[in-house]
Amino acid sequence: MESIRHSAEDAAWPLRPWIWAAVCAVGAFAVNRLLDVADSSPSIARQVAATFVIVATLAFVLTAEMRRLLWAMLFALGAGAVLAFVGWFTASYNRGGEIAEYPFLAGIFALLIAAPLFQTVRDEGAWRFPYARLHGHVWTDAVIGAASLAFTGISFLLALLIGQLFELIGITLFSDLLEEGWFGLSLAGFAFGAALGLLRERDALVATLQRLVLVIFSVLAPVLAFALIGFLVSLPFTGLAPLWDSGVPTTPVLLAVAAGAAGLVNAVIGDGKAEGATNRVLRWSALLLSLCILPLAVIAAISMGVRIEQYGFTPDRIWGLLAVVVASVYGVAYLAAALRSAKALLDWDDHIRPANVRIALGLCAVALFLALPILDFGAVSARDQLARLKSGLIKDGELDWRAMAFEFGPKGRAALARLAKTGSADQKSSAKMALAATAQWQIAEEIPGPSIKLNADNFSFQPADRRLDEDSMYELVAGGQCTQPCRIVWTGNDSFVLVGQTYENGFIETAAYVANPEPNVDQPKWRRAVEIQKASGDGADNGKTKRPGITSQSRVEIRTVERSQVFVDGKPVGGYLED
Numbered sequence: 001m002e003s004i005r006h007s008a009e010d011a012a013w014p015l016r017p018w019i020w021a022a023v024c025a026v027g028a029f030a031v032n033r034l035l036d037v038a039d040s041s042p043s044i045a046r047q048v049a050a051t052f053v054i055v056a057t058l059a060f061v062l063t064a065e066m067r068r069l070l071w072a073m074l075f076a077l078g079a080g081a082v083l084a085f086v087g088w089f090t091a092s093y094n095r096g097g098e099i100a101e102y103p104f105l106a107g108i109f110a111l112l113i114a115a116p117l118f119q120t121v122r123d124e125g126a127w128r129f130p131y132a133r134l135h136g137h138v139w140t141d142a143v144i145g146a147a148s149l150a151f152t153g154i155s156f157l158l159a160l161l162i163g164q165l166f167e168l169i170g171i172t173l174f175s176d177l178l179e180e181g182w183f184g185l186s187l188a189g190f191a192f193g194a195a196l197g198l199l200r201e202r203d204a205l206v207a208t209l210q211r212l213v214l215v216i217f218s219v220l221a222p223v224l225a226f227a228l229i230g231f232l233v234s235l236p237f238t239g240l241a242p243l244w245d246s247g248v249p250t251t252p253v254l255l256a257v258a259a260g261a262a263g264l265v266n267a268v269i270g271d272g273k274a275e276g277a278t279n280r281v282l283r284w285s286a287l288l289l290s291l292c293i294l295p296l297a298v299i300a301a302i303s304m305g306v307r308i309e310q311y312g313f314t315p316d317r318i319w320g321l322l323a324v325v326v327a328s329v330y331g332v333a334y335l336a337a338a339l340r341s342a343k344a345l346l347d348w349d350d351h352i353r354p355a356n357v358r359i360a361l362g363l364c365a366v367a368l369f370l371a372l373p374i375l376d377f378g379a380v381s382a383r384d385q386l387a388r389l390k391s392g393l394i395k396d397g398e399l400d401w402r403a404m405a406f407e408f409g410p411k412g413r414a415a416l417a418r419l420a421k422t423g424s425a426d427q428k429s430s431a432k433m434a435l436a437a438t439a440q441w442q443i444a445e446e447i448p449g450p451s452i453k454l455n456a457d458n459f460s461f462q463p464a465d466r467r468l469d470e471d472s473m474y475e476l477v478a479g480g481q482c483t484q485p486c487r488i489v490w491t492g493n494d495s496f497v498l499v500g501q502t503y504e505n506g507f508i509e510t511a512a513y514v515a516n517p518e519p520n521v522d523q524p525k526w527r528r529a530v531e532i533q534k535a536s537g538d539g540a541d542n543g544k545t546k547r548p549g550i551t552s553q554s555r556v557e558i559r560t561v562e563r564s565q566v567f568v569d570g571k572p573v574g575g576y577l578e579d
Contacts, residue, residue, distance in 0.1 A: 014201070020194065021194035024193030031185065059075060063075060063119050075118050103373070113367065117360065120134045131356070151194075156184075232292065244306065269349035269352060287345060290337070291335060300327060318380065382414075382415045401433070405434040406440050419431035420435060432474070475526065486499060494514060497511070564577040
């Protein structure tokens with residue numbers, strides 16, 4: 001297919017769609033081989049290797065041109081290496097072994113900013129950032145990426161349709177292939193790479209689509225501007241209290257609206273006077289939106305400050321605070337641009353464009369800095385939470401034991417170890433339980449201090465001479481079981497049935513547990529195998545029924561019960577037939 005390039009400096013590359021399709025397909029196949037581990041979750045090393053392949057592949061196909069191709073290769077390999085390192089540290093930091101934590105997301109954010117900056121430097125052949133070229137790369141990358149994802153989805157629908165078509169005549173080859181993980185992921189990579197390569201070769205047409213997208217976005221500017229002016233004018237009359245009482249997450253919503261406002265402002269002003277909107281309504285709307293960003297950031301800062309004052313620092317809140325700072329920087333820059341153009345307000349965009357370049361460079365550097373293991377937000381949070389506990393601002397039951405054990409990193413666990421040795425009796429028991437937990441679900445969200453004590457008197461066993469070890473009893477209590485009297489009925493060497501009180505007084509819950517052959521950080525020693533379903537005639541549901549409480553004298557039996565059920569050709573149909 002003939003190439004239609006937007007820039008005469010970019011030579012035609014007719015084979016690019018096929019090369020890109022092959023690169024993405026091979027990358028997707030490699031990722032599947034790395035992550036498709038039978039009967040277990042992939043190790044951190046495999047996740048890191050997959051991260052390198054994904055990032056390097058996408059960075060290359062998104063930014064490469066024949067012009068200075070080696071630059072794109074080095075950029076892709078560097079981006080993959082940095083994100084893989086960040087992913088390794090992130091996965092190793094907390095006990096969950098998850099890569100997609102905030103530092104890794106900050107690295108992704110830095111890469112998304114760095115890509116158009118690199119493309120601009122590549123085109124210029126020097127460290128220069130002409131706004132029109134940079135603006136074009138930002139929006140072209142976004143449009144091409146979104147269109148390629150849409151094409152990938154359509155390709156899958158077509159493949160499913162073909163599979164169903166052949167199934168009509170008894171050929172299941174295509175349907176069976178689609179059920180194979182390696183084939184589906186490779187197909188997705190092939191379709192995405194082909195679409196991206198094809199669109200790159202016809203980016204003059206993409207530029208037209210890009211302008212259409214900007215026109216559509218700019219039309220939304222008056223709508224959001226009208227809504228924001230109404231919102232801000234209403235605040236003096238309603239006060240800020242309704243924001244905290246609404247139940248809606250105030251800070252994320254305000255920051256999302258501020259980001260949307262900034263996006264619509266840039267859609268209106270375009271990459272210069274020639275490309276920007278000339279309609280006065282649109283330009284006035286964009287000006288009002290640019291002036292609304294700072295008030296939204298200030299309100300978000302107040303909201304975040306209230307949360308920190310109430311509950312202290314956590315990594316989530318520190319990252320939220322950084323997002324507020326970013327919104328404030330944009331708000332101040334856009335307000336300064338309007339003030340510098342006070343005599344000709346509608347020309348304020350002449351000052352916004354260079355500000356956007358400076359902010360982008362700063363954001364890329366700061367995001368990369370935050371992604372690297374330099375600042376330890378978990379350590380800051382652990383110190384703050386312990387200080388609040390010692391000062392009496394929070395009580396033992398209000399401390400987030402789950403976050404201390406699983407989200408604050410090594411410093412959080414070290415703080416728990418100190419509490420387990422030097423804290424009060426309740427703090428010692430709570431800290432020991434949090435340290436003994438092997439998965440977050442084993443620690444209840446908010447359990448008052450006294451209720452998380454391990455009270456051995458709550459446990460009775462059948463037979464009486466076979467007991468659970470203390471760590472396993474901690475796991476049951478931490479998971480919300482056996483905080484009141486419960487019975488452990490052994491049904492085999494590696495299985496038991498738990499009969500215990502739930503938090504809802506008067507209800508008995510039954511569940512079967514089996515031993516994990518190789519318990520790891522994500523799995524306790526005993527796995528909750530199944531809720532025992534009681535018949536609806538018993539007036540119970542999901543294994544719970546209204547009965548008197550369990551005591552050490554309670555007689556618990558496991559009986560075989562006959563039920564009536566319909567069978568057709570020897571196979572059961574439907575549920576049990578109740579009386």
